[in-house]
Amino acid sequence: MQDMVARSGLEVSSQLCSFVEDRVLPGTGLDAPQFWDGFAALIADLTPKNRALLEKRAELQANIDSWHLARRNQVHDRDGYKGFLEEIGYLLPEVAPFQIETTGVDPEIAEVAGPQLVVPVTNARYALNAANARWGSLYDALYGTDAMGTPPPSGGYEQGHGARVIARVRVFLDAAFPLTGHSHADARLYHVKGGALLVDGKPLEEPGKFAGYRGDPRAPDTVYLVNNGLHVELVFNRAHFIGGRDQACLADVRVESALSAIMDCEDSVACVDAEDKVQAYTNWLGLMKGDLSAELEKGGKTLTRRLNPDIEITAPDGGTRTLKGRALLWVRNVGHLMTNPAILDAQGNEVFEGLMDAVITTACALHDLRKTDGPRNSEHGSVYIVKPKMHGPEEVGFADEIFAQVEALFGLSQGTIKMGVMDEERRTTVNLQQCIHAARSRVAFINTGFLDRTGDEIHTSMEAGPFSRKDFIKRKGWIKAYEDRNVDIGLECGLMGRAQIGKGMWAMPDQMAAMLESKIEHPKAGANTAWVPSPTAATLHALHYHQVNVRAVQEKLANGGRRAHVEALLEIPLASFRKWSRDQIIREVENNAQGILGYVVRWVDQGVGCSKVPDINDVGLMEDRATCRISSQHIANWLHHGVVSEAEAMDAMRRMAEVVDRQNAGDPAYRPMAPGFSGEAFLAACDLVFKGRDQPSGYTEPVLHARRLAVKAAGG
Numbered sequence: 210m211q212d213m214v215a216r217s218g219l220e221v222s223s224q225l226c227s228f229v230e231d232r233v234l235p236g237t238g239l240d241a242p243q244f245w246d247g248f249a250a251l252i253a254d255l256t257p258k259n260r261a262l263l264e265k266r267a268e269l270q271a272n273i274d275s276w277h278l279a280r281r282n283q284v285h286d287r288d289g290y291k292g293f294l295e296e297i298g299y300l301l302p303e304v305a306p307f308q309i310e311t312t313g314v315d316p317e318i319a320e321v322a323g324p325q326l327v328v329p330v331t332n333a334r335y336a337l338n339a340a341n342a343r344w345g346s347l348y349d350a351l352y353g354t355d356a357m358g359t360p361p362p363s364g365g366y367e368q369g370h371g372a373r374v375i376a377r378v379r380v381f382l383d384a385a386f387p388l389t390g391h392s393h394a395d396a397r398l399y400h401v402k403g404g405a406l407l408v409d410g411k412p413l414e415e416p417g418k419f420a421g422y423r424g425d426p427r428a429p430d431t432v433y434l435v436n437n438g439l440h441v442e443l444v445f446n447r448a449h450f451i452g453g454r455d456q457a458c459l460a461d462v463r464v465e466s467a468l469s470a471i472m473d474c475e476d477s478v479a480c481v482d483a484e485d486k487v488q489a490y491t492n493w494l495g496l497m498k499g500d501l502s503a504e505l506e507k508g509g510k511t512l513t514r515r516l517n518p519d520i521e522i523t524a525p526d527g528g529t530r531t532l533k534g535r536a537l538l539w540v541r542n543v544g545h546l547m548t549n550p551a552i553l554d555a556q557g558n559e560v561f562e563g564l565m566d567a568v569i570t571t572a573c574a575l576h577d578l579r580k581t582d583g584p585r586n587s588e589h590g591s592v593y594i595v596k597p598k599m600h601g602p603e604e605v606g607f608a609d610e611i612f613a614q615v616e617a618l619f620g621l622s623q624g625t626i627k628m629g630v631m632d633e634e635r636r637t638t639v640n641l642q643q644c645i646h647a648a649r650s651r652v653a654f655i656n657t658g659f660l661d662r663t664g665d666e667i668h669t670s671m672e673a674g675p676f677s678r679k680d681f682i683k684r685k686g687w688i689k690a691y692e693d694r695n696v697d698i699g700l701e702c703g704l705m706g707r708a709q710i711g712k713g714m715w716a717m718p719d720q721m722a723a724m725l726e727s728k729i730e731h732p733k734a735g736a737n738t739a740w741v742p743s744p745t746a747a748t749l750h751a752l753h754y755h756q757v758n759v760r761a762v763q764e765k766l767a768n769g770g771r772r773a774h775v776e777a778l779l780e781i782p783l784a785s786f787r788k789w790s791r792d793q794i795i796r797e798v799e800n801n802a803q804g805i806l807g808y809v810v811r812w813v814d815q816g817v818g819c820s821k822v823p824d825i826n827d828v829g830l831m832e833d834r835a836t837c838r839i840s841s842q843h844i845a846n847w848l849h850h851g852v853v854s855e856a857e858a859m860d861a862m863r864r865m866a867e868v869v870d871r872q873n874a875g876d877p878a879y880r881p882m883a884p885g886f887s888g889e890a891f892l893a894a895c896d897l898v899f900k901g902r903d904q905p906s907g908y909t910e911p912v913l914h915a916r917r918l919a920v921k922a923a924g925g
Contacts, residue, residue: 211483213553217245219252219560220553222483229569233494237575239619247618248568252554252561255611259545259561262604266906269636270669272297277672285673291779294639300775301602303642308703310650313589314627317537318653319707321438322737322759323468324747326536327714329819330472331480331489333503334514338744340496340535341517342467344442345748347378348451349461354721356749371451378462385436385755387414396457399443401426404525406434421522421530433522433532436755440465440532466747469709469738470536471629472496474566475543475597476661476834477819479812481914482921483551486565493540494573499583519584537593538586539629539654540574542566544598545607547910550918563596567611568618570594571626575619592621595629595654598661599644600906601636606647629654629709632695633661633835634906635669639775641695645702655704656711656738657695659688664838667846668907670781675850677784678797679843685782690773696735700767705760712739716831718821721749732757735766742831787852795861798853800825801840803865805894806882808832810869813890813916814880814925823872825865834909837897841909845901858898866891889916889925 212223230241276293280286294300317323328339351374353361362370382393391411399408406412406419413419413434420440424430432443442463446452452460474480474489495501502515517534524530543566548559574592577585587593596608605628612626628651630637630644637644645652666687667676676682692712699710712731715724724741728750731739737759741747789797807822822832830836847853866882873879882891893916897909904911 211550217242217249218555219245219249220557221245222551224487225483225551228487228490229572232491233569233572236579237572237619238579239572244572244618249555251568251611251614251618252552252564255564255607255614256554256558256561258607258610259564262545262600262607263905265603266600269297269299270906273299273669274672277670277674281672285781285783287776287779291776294779299601299636299639301640301643304646306701307646307649309645309652309707310624311627311653311707312624313591314653314707315537315587315589315591316438317468317533318593318627318709321468322732322754323439324466324741324750324754325709325711325738326467326470326744326747327473327477327541327740328470329477330474330492330540331478331485331818333492333495333501334505336472336492336496337501337503337514337516339467339470339472340538341514342470342744342747343465343517343534343536344463345466345744345751347381347462347464347748347752348374350721350745350748351377354745354749355719356721356725358722366450375451375455381752381755382441382462385441386418386434388412389414396459398428399432399445399457400428401432401525404527406432406525419525421524423522426523431522437758437760439468439751439754464748464751465532466751467536467741467744469539471539471541471595473541473819474570475541479816479818479913479917480549481917482549485816486549486551486569490569490573493570494576496538497573497575497577497586499577499580516584533584535584535586539593539595540570541595541597541629542570544596545604546598546905546908547914563608564611567594567615571612571615571619571621578621578625590625591653592626593629593653594626595631597631598634598906598908599630599637600634601640602643602647605630605637605644609648609651612651624650627651627653629656631656631658631661632691633658634665635662635778638662638691638695639778641698642702645698645704649702652702652704652708654709654711655695655699656709656713656736656740657692658713658835659683660713660835660839662691664835664842664907666782667839667842668902668904670783671842671846671849671902673781674783675787675852676843676846677782678789678793679801679839681784682782685780687778687780687782690777690780692734693772694774694778696763696766697771697773700735700763701771705763705767709738710736710763712736714740714831715742715746715750716836717828718742718746718831719829721746725749725752729753729756732759733762735759735762737763789852794847794853795857798844798847798858798861799865801844802858802861802894802898803868804830804832804840805837805844805897806862806865806869806891807872808837809894809897809913810873810879810882810890812913813893813920814888815878816917816921825868827872834913837909838907841894841897841901842907844898845907848899849902855899859895862891862895862898866894889920892916 213220326339379394420433420435422429444461446460449460520532549562552560811817870881
């Protein structure tokens with residue numbers, strides 16, 4: 210049991226209370242009694258509203274279940290289904306055309322297109338890596354991955370592979386920054402004269418792409434170029450082992466990579482109590498103050514990692530320019546569902562975690578807002594919060610109300626907190642225009658997320674029939690309609706030049722060649738950001754934003770009307786023909802089970818919220834609660850409709866537990882699930898599958914939190 214202290218009618222974990230009073234509040238202008246009085250009043254006002262919204266979710270789901278049950282074994286009535294959803298208030302009429310009113314948005318969000326990282330904020334090293342991923346070495350990214358088409362060489366520097374990388378980078382430079390009558394491949398001297406960059410005396414075809422330099426203009430240490438708003442740094446160093454062999458002494462090419470990053474308090478973390486929440490908040494506070502650090506071992510030495518400084522350069526006109534050295538940081542709060550034992554309200558109930566996140570993450574961000582010198586996260590005085598897993602415009606409006614009350618608590622101007630609305634639940638997708646309208650004065654981000662969106666699709670339509678296999682769900686027409694309509698509505702509502710329109714994660718961090726081939730479709734689709742799993746992936750994905758002028762794509766799309774309508778979104782991706790062999794069925798169940806177990810065992814036993822989990826074919830995939838949600842809901846659906854029996858599913862779970870045990874044999878902290886199959890992790894995975902229909906909206910959090918708390922209570 211945790212120690213609790215009384216504050217303004219609340220019972221607060223002593224650990225959390227000390228953190229807030231000793232580390233967060235000093236310097237904010239708010240004393241502890243003011244803070245706790247305001248926080249308690251917010252909880253008292255908003256808790257009943259939060260609870261009512263969750264009750265409405267359950268009521269709507271029960272109505273949808275009943276509609277499908279009454280029509281079991283009938284041909285799906287598309288028009289009747291749409292009319293029914295309108296009748297029960299699930300599908301709402303659109304509001305009159307409007308433009309968002311959000312102001313004070315930083316250029317990394319509003320104007321420049323580029324990659325976005327998402328990392329667990331509980332890991333200080335990961336958080337710092339993501340924040341510092343604003344700049345990345347293109348040489349390193351190409352050399353150290355399979356991006357060139359073959360795996361990177363082992364051992365020391367291999368000159369042949371290095372030469373291929375250097376040649377590939379020169380091709381990129383010629384495409385993004387062409388020279389008049391010359392090629393970067395043949396360059397011998399870069400110098401600045403009369404405010405212009407000359408390469409062997411030849412100017413850039415577009416002189417405006419020269420952004421500045423550092424050092425002697427006759428032989429600069431670095432040259433900065435800019436294309437589509439993204440900067441590229443040419444680093445010259447004759448003493449470097451690459452620069453010393455290069456005829457222009459070019460030692461590296463660094464590209465502006467992760468323009469923004471999401472510090473995640475939600476799907477990629479395992480925060481179940483005050484101890485965990487304080488760890489998350491501590492790192493976010495350090496990022497906002499600018500003093501976060503982490504020690505790591507490298508090459509037998511202990512290094513300390515800190516936030517990178519900004520970069521001062523000489524502009525073409527001879528003046529000084531500052532380039533940001535770090536990604537602009539969002540923080541992702543949790544959704545409206547979960548409560549947390551870190552704080553108990555006046556009735557002794559756990560408070561809603563989303564309310565706690567909103568208050569405390571904003572309190573931490575006050576330190577950035579009130580800085581008078583040094584680097585800042587937001588130069589425009591904004592706090593950026595992503596709000597996930599909201600169902601429809603009422604819930605988005607409720608989040609807007611939460612943030613308005615938080616602003617009032619801290620004396621902030623209305624609209625200081627910018628909201629990211631994740632379009633990952635079906636009731637939000639079909640009412641997206643209304644959702645944006647509900648927070649039109651603070652929306653600065655919308656995105657699509659296939660995994661959570663599919664998990665909700667399965668749970669919402671659980672009674673409609675058996676779903677297709679997962680790979681075939683991705684090929685159904687509703688997915689393209691979902692992706693296209695998100696962009697089109699975002700543009701209709703005025704997000705172009707004012708907010709981010711994002712696309713989802715590349716889940717295979719070791720397959721960069723495949724990412725380079727396919728992820729260019731995101732900027733081509735009009736998305737001005739997309740998620741990547743690592744700083745290296747951000748550097749490589751940045752190349753796509755040099756190839757594609759996203760603003761031009763958006764301007765063209767904005768004049769073309771919607772490419773998809775709500776009817777396409779209501780097509781349920783059921784199995785059209787169930788001519789599956791038993792081997793195909795069992796293989797599908799095994800693949801789902803293996804992914805669930807590989808993720809859950811680390812979550813429950815070790816508190817690891819995001820993992821690179823080998824799939825059934827030993828391909829490493831990034832797994833978080835969203836991937837776990839779709840896999841568990843898929844098996845639950847097949848169980849419910851008799852595609853697979855409980856005995857077959859349990860047999861698959863046990864076999865895959867043995868596979869996961871083998872895959873983790875080298876981890877000294879790992880606890881094998883076999884042969885007992887009685888540990889909290891295995892039981893949690895089974896709950897997600899065999900009790901999947903009963904989970905609210907198909908979410909994994911209630912099961913995972915309960916099992917993780919049991920492990921911690923037992924000393925794990």
